[in-house]
Amino acid sequence: MSTQRLGIIMHGVTGRMGMNQHLIRSILAIREQGGVVLSNGDRVVVDPILVGRNADKIERLAKQHGVERWTTDVDAALANPDDRLFFDAASTQLRAELLKKAMDAGKDVYSEKPTAETLDVALDLARYAKAKGVKNGVVHDKLSLPGLMKLKALRENGFFGDILSVRGEFGYWVFEGGWQEAQRPSWNYRKKDGGGIILDMLCHWRYVLDHTFGPVRSVSCLGKTHIPKRYDENGQPYVADADDAAYATFELEGGAVVQLNSSWCTRVHRDDLVTFHVDGTLGSAVAGLHGCKTQSRVNTPKPVWNPDVPQTMNFYDDWAEVPNNRVYDNGFKVQWEDFIRHLFEDTPWSYDLLSGAKGVQLAELGQKSWAERRWIDIPELEV
Template identity: 65%
Template sequence: MATHTIGIIMNGVTGRMGTNQHLIRSILAIRNQGGVTLSNGDVIMPDPILVGRNENKIQALAEAHNISRWSTDLDQCLNDPYNLIYFDSQTTVRRAQDLKKAIAAGKHVYCEKPTATSLEESLHLARLANDAGVKNGVVQDKLFLPGLLKLKRLIDSGFFGRILSVRIEFGYWVFEGNWQPAQRPSWNYRKEDGGGIIIDMFPHWRYLLDNLFGTVKAVSCLGITHIPKRVDELGNTYECTADDAAYATFELEGGIIAQVNSSWAVRVNRDDLFTIQVDGTEGSAVAGLRDCKVQHRVNTPKPVWNPDMPNPINFREQWQVIPDNQIFDNAFKVQWEMFLKHVVADEPYTLDLLEGAKGTQLAELGLLSWKERRWVDVPELSIGGVKV
């Protein structure tokens, strides 16, 4: 058995998502468990170097987690042959330029989504990585959440019969920052800084819909900025120039219709911050981040519309909870392990930059649909003659 120590440049991990999900719950968790074991018994051990523009922040983060390697010089890190992988979780407007540097340096690249602010640039990144022969991946974490894995199990078993429709409700109230601090950074609400819920969430909806139900064929989207002014991290009031809610309908292959509401201006009255309901001819399911419940056709109640009397049916009691039946690991960590196995042992991996470009494409077409107030078809993408 051999140990493969892999230097990983982690750029932009001082933010909430980068620190918690990618550093602490993924890379450090992998190190603490003794690495990732391959089928032949070999072990992959990630060795991160934290990179950022703010020396104080990056040094403090490294020291807090006993990480010996950190730097403010990305070019120097890229020039070090010990570092084989470049990871990027910076803000979207900064991501593409540094991914290009990493690809040019021959690094395998793994990054958050969206991969760029435009489809053209997302496709350009995919082409660069393809031409350079470097392995590449894009975070698509929701595919590995317990609730979604249970839903996938139901789909694969044929539980739904013919799937008719999908309804997704996502979001929560993000405080404006005046009388309570906001839970999200202020750049999320400035278009000029890469903000907007369509750019942020439509890439998620693309890979979820494509992988669970069928390819997205068309989109109709209405975006809006419900909260016109917010207060930033320094206490300054600013104009919100990006959408904070989007109401969309997607047409999928096979005639499935998906309705998706995304909002940072909604108060939650559901089981989770994210819920997805799937209705089919044989049964229905509602999944959240961790749980999933079902109702088969034989257990479906028979309500009758009568607004003149209280409804005698307790609809929530008519659903059955799907058991865990397995131990679920952190979704981000699961995908990190997959990518590390892909890099070291060439294990199959499909969630690449071209798949990431599909997410950017849907966001761009959603914005176009909103602007022109019409349905927009979603064409196939390709690089080097290969369509996706």
């Protein structure tokens, strides 16, 4: 048994997602546990170098978490042959150019999503990686959420029978700023900066639906900008012209219908910030980020519609919790570990730049559906 080093150039990890999920809860957690164990017993230890534009911010982050290497010079970092992998969690608008530059430097690449703002750019990026022969991955973190893993296990074990429909609710109230600080950065609400919930969330819904319930075959989407005025990080008002809510319907292969609402303008009255209700011929399930409850055909109650008297049935009592029969680790960390094994052992890996392009495709077609107010079929993508 031996130990192998993986040098990782981590770009854009001073932002909320990059810092918390990728740096602290994934790479530093992997470092703390002693690395990733391969099938032959070898161990891969991670050695990150943090890259960002703000020297003070990146230095403080590195020192706070005991990361010895940091720089503001992306080109210098890419020139180091000892660092094999480039990771990007910064601006979507700059992502394709950065990933190509990394591939030109001989690096394998791993990226947040969306991989680009348009399908043409995202697909070109996937083809570029194939031509370069580099290993590549795109974060598909929600597939490793306990709730969704339980739903997938139920489907694979035949619990649902034929899936009829899926209803999903995602979102929460993002404060406008000014009187109450916003929980999300202001660029999310400006078109020119790549903002908009359709581009953000339909990229997620593509891989969630494809891998959990079945391939998406068509989409109908209505976007809205409910709150046109917000306040930025400096308390200054700005025009919020990007969509802050999306109301989408999808048809899956086999005919199942999915309704998914995504909104930064909704106050939560449900069990979690995202919930999925799945109805099938043999049973139904409701899942959030972690929990999942089921109701089988034989346990389904028989309510009677009578609007003249108060409802006496407690419908929540007729559902059973799916037990936690395994330990669920952080979803981002799980995918980092799987991708590292793919790098060193060539284990199967489905979440590549082509899969990322499919997410951009769905977002683009969702926007097209909104603009043209019609259903749109989803063509197959190839590289």
